[in-house]
Amino acid sequence: MASDRRNPSRSPTTGRMTAEEAVTATEAVGKDPEMVELEHRHQRFVWPVTVFFLLYYLALPILAGVAPDLMGTKVFGEFTFGYLFALSEFLMAFVVAWVYARWASSRMDPLATDLRQKLHRRQIKEVDG
């Protein structure tokens, strides 16, 4: 049972830690207030943004289906509302990606690095003590 459950590909990626050590270590980190905060921030950011971009995206096929006349309306020259709306989807994707990257590097990365370093210190202490 135990050998079936243990992910055999895990211990190699954990580097010098054995699977058991990694489990103990992550359990300690899991209760860390910084980890709780990291988890909280992540959930609070990714789900609302996902809902936003999915709705914005789905507006395109829905409008194409229910309002083809609106989509075919020429806004200027030969540019239809539908084409401009499709282009705005590209812009939206670039902006969301950029915002996410900025958010992740300022709000997520420092916490993640901190947590990793904490664990390294804990390991060193265990070896010394």
Add this chain to the structure above:
Amino acid sequence: MSHQTLSLSLFVVFVILTLGITLWASRQTKTAADFYSAGRRITGWQNGVAISGDYMSAASFLGIAGLISLFGYDGFLYSVGWLVAYLTVLLLVAELLRNSGKYTMADVLAYRMRQRPVRSAAALSTVGVSIVYLIAQMVGAGALVKLLLGVQGDAASILAIAGVGILMIVYVTFGGMIGTTWVQIVKAVLLMAGTVLLSFLVLAKFGFSMDKMFADAATASGKGDAFLAPGLRFTNTLELVSLGLALVLGTAGLPHILIRFYTVPTARAARKSVLWAIGIIGGFYILTTFLGFGAAALVGHEAITKADKAGNMAGPLLAQTIGGGEGSFGGDLFLAFIAAVAFATILAVVAGLTITASSSFAHDFYANVLRRGQERDEQAEVRVARITALVIGAIAIVLASFARGQNVAFLVGLAFAVAASANLPTILFSLYWKRFNTNGAVVGILVGLFGSLLLVLIGPNVLGAKGLIKSVEPLFPLENPGIVSIPLGFLAAWLGTVLSREPASEEMYEELRVRALTGLGAEEAEVAPEPESETAPATRPTG
């Protein structure tokens, strides 16, 4: 020199170049980690370019241009969906997956589950999705050769399909992930260069006025202003939303895209690679406007459908027209160049798909199911992966010979629906839902996989006036099953979970989250030598 000779020579140059890369890569490939994930030594931007090369397939280059040239606005919907899909990858999957897996998609799914059932199901869906996708690419290759050699017979396209199949087997079995990555990078650069050049020349033809291009395309199409509005290809809102959902959710369930994130050393590098990919892929898809509307205006509906019913040859024909038309030296040269780019495009994607399917079979099914994950012999595992590449290549050659004559973008759209239904629910639940368990994962994958395939089989592509069997009415009204099969996959994964209890999976959820969000353990992958391998160089510690 005829355009046949020209394009053949250009193509041979590309093949020699990529075989050189493969030879070099085979010397770098010493361990299983090298074969499966390029030793995690690919940098963020390199991986971003490689993802673009892995993603922009025959469907993007040949298929979308064809759809726009025949149906105008509706074809552009594919471009939008395939780009926005990367937001799903970026926000929900890329970094967490990079931190919690190693070689295959199943590594993440099986992290806190019982290994054998989950890996078996995941290997099945990985191979299934990859083969549907492969078929589409090889159909594109067949159509291309028919155009280039100017022959009508089926023998030529079957020969082309077989040639592509053999090359992809060579790339993968010898070059592994390192070779595949660099073939994809070279291809992405070639494809972008070709597309930018072609778009620029198209725009120049219209005196750099997009207005004039749109107007001429609308007139030449014979449809008038309807060509610039939705409705020529899709009229049913449900069909549109179904396709849209499949496109925007499918990418995050495509195994060949997901495993690219294992080739980078850190989660930050994974994030950076998606940003690069979004930039490159977004730029490319905006340019499909010029390829599609340009072909509609300059080549014309009749010439496009004459070369290929489904429109797949619009891009190459556009190049020929821009270069000076059929028979002129410029026309032949440019056609040859674009055709060679299209071949390169197909080969790189096909290599990425093949290494994904064979890695999954060897790592998930052979090593962890058949050998029960004991006495790990990674050399044997890689040997199995190489043999699998051969078998999958052969299967794809045979199946693709039967699927000729379909639009490539449309075929790939189906692969996206299967990926979104079978893989995405399990990936998201594994990463975000504590209660999720083995039962849910297996039921979710199987119901999503077979549900979506079944809906295609009883839908209008197979049954009814437009399908293969014309005497039977379609039992399911939509061409793309996404709107039904994706919720079905989520529902099955949820139901399978709540009907059973697996405390061990719930207990390990916290461990998975810590690891996925912080990179704990996984972050050191590049630092520590692989226990199984003696040859991995010890590198400078980071972080």
